[in-house]
Amino acid sequence: MFEVLRKQLPIKQALVEDWLALDAEQRRPWFAKADLRTSAALLLLEQASLRRQLLLAQDEVKQRYLNAAALKDGSINKADATLKQMLANSGFLSRPAELLDAKGYGLPQPEERKHLEQVSSERQAQLLRLSTSLDKEVRALLEPSRAKEIAAVEANVKQIGEHLRTLHKAAGGLQL
Template identity: 70%
Template sequence: ELLASSGFLSRPAELLGSRGYGLPQATEWQQLESESSQRQKQLKRLTGDLDKEVRALLGPERAKEIAANEANLKQMGDHLRALHKASGGLQLP
């Protein structure tokens, strides 16, 4: 279901119910944004469900390793963002 639901990421015309491809026309943008938002929410829910199911299958030692790796990645990300900001890098809202 996750793979089937993610096809729109490479084929945005699928969201419009058309068989075309390429850039949407001006009149299609609102429909595209609405449908894309709904699909993104569905994908987020599906990936969250899959993550929970997979983690439930892991042994305690493996789950502990993954949690430690995730904590390390968060710490590195925070550090890199701080370095980027300190060097005057572009800040997005």
């Protein structure tokens, strides 16, 4: 994908690692200059950059979590409690029978299915709320520069996606 980018745009970087090492804001000006194929390559490269930033953030949070001083200062207590709550509430994903009050065998009966659907929907909604909350809490634990870079790369992915859809539509591409 990086070769597509190098052939179509006059970028200075010779290696994909050099391109990904740039700040998200430094890569952004190239988006408007890209054609359809190059935009697709840019999207994949930005997604790779996002994945790279998330892995760095994951390591940063893990190191902070494992640090005894961080445990004592209470900075991770809220995220830790949310994570534990998520783990406690996610057991039904691997053991759906626990959602049924009955201790029977076989397939759930029609009335049990309705109950199962309702309880499952409630638990899924709760897990989604907890996941969203945990994401915010974990991002608050990151160094400000890391959080800023992740937000910038996410904005890049969104911008390239919109640019790619616009180019695709202009080229007469299939609209779903």
